[in-house]
Amino acid sequence: MVKQLTVFLENSPGRLARLTRALGDAGVNMRALMVADTAEFGVVRIICDRPGVAKSALEDAGFSVSVTDVIAVAVPDRPGGLADVLEVLGAEDLNVEYAYCFVEPGGSGAVDVFRVERVTDAMRVLHDAGIRTLTADEI
């Protein structure tokens, strides 16, 4: 399981720049950043090296931050690699709320991040299927 930060943002110019600058000033290094937007607001999801430091830096800068547990999986770089993982979850009726991926630094494969309704169940199911989830230290 990995800690992901979620920040609620209004859609307004410069807001995302302020957010990333606050993280930069705090010496936080981001692994992944994903913006989900609607017409009026956006939700920014961040995986970084020091979530605790990042959360307080963002809150000091006036942002609203929540921390969510997500699952990170190293997906082999071949056709059907992601599908194998998702089928395991689907077979157990575990719904994926959202997902995104990034490339591991220096690695050959991709890291996929999932938000699943029942995180601990999902972890167990993946483990039973022989799929290894990543810990915070590994990304």
Add this chain to the structure above:
Amino acid sequence: MFQPEYESMQREQLEALQLERLNGLLARVYEHVPTYRAKFDAAGVTPRVSSLDEFAAFPFTVKDDLRAGYPYGMFAVPLRDIVRLHSSSGTTGQVTVVGYTAADLDTWADLMARTIAAAGGTPDDIVQNSYGYGLFTGGLGVHYGAERLGCATIPISGGNTKRQVQVMKDFGTTILACTPSYALLIAETAREMGIDPASLPVKAGVFGAEPWSENTRAEIERQFGMTAIDIYGLSEVLGPGVATECQCKCGLHVNEDHFIIEIVDPETLRPVPEGERGEVVFTTLTKQGIPVVRYRTRDISRIVPGECACGRTSRRLERVTGRSDDMLIIRGVNVFPSQIEQVLLGIPGVAPYYQVVLSRRGSMDHVEVHVEVSPDVSFDEIKTLERLRGRVSAEIASVLAVNISVKLVEPKSIQRSEGKAKRVLDLRAEGSE
């Protein structure tokens, strides 16, 4: 009660006192204020009545009469007798100036002492007066009332909210006086400072100067663990001290020995039957500096029928939830911002901070309510936020009978007010989007 001889006077005796004082008032304004003389003459009334019923034939006074007399045209005494000047808050158009004689200030202090006593205040209390001091009547009105009652009075005025919290804690404030929106900001600031507002020694609050809802009251009472009392007044009539709730919280006792209250139909201007809603009209019986005769407040309310359990015999004005000046007409529907507040306070996940933003899109007025997402809502999933927005929108539509678009904004992004909250932001003059 601070003045039980007046506050619990028998009705018959009270009405006799009103009649006597009314005749004094009519004679004074006819003699000294040309506007009233002209109005009375035009209406064919002489400045003497033999019963309160006859008073219904007298002409009304409106805000424009006071504006036309700006600054001193409506004063009933020479300026040498005036010892204090205040001005209306100017929330709606041009300001008006009101003057007080020494006797007026004396009466005002008594009436505000009644108000604080009605909230449970005694000379043992420590009153933190966070209303703004200055031209606004709220600050000095509460100040002299608290001193008259014998309370230890802290003249902190509005602003510097962290210091407000610190003073409440260190000085042991037992009664807080400010606008209801500022009380909520003080509570929020206390929590940010790591102080639970409920741990503060404050037991009661006297809140007014802006319309507020029952839900806001419940919220303030819950957060501080206090009794929150609604007070009412307007500078044209006196300032705070015209009417106040007692601890029964079932309507605001009008200080009828000093004011005649009438409720009239705003269209026909005829008095409505007792207990029905209409525009609130006040006449100042004892004021010397700038008395008003049948002043139309534009506030909509009614008289609460029956007697109050507290023993005060004065009639009660139902809580004023909106001034017709604050009213917005959105696609033909009358909307008071306080109705929106009432809705928001009932929905978990949104903060009680909102702003109604009016803008122009093409030739159409566009209305949008900006609502703060509460910092403790889990907003990781878009659908949670969309659901929240949908709920706010649906509940506003069901209460107001009009569809208004709702925009969720970041926590703490709506400007906090230290005095009267600015609930409506009108951008229509700034060009189209």
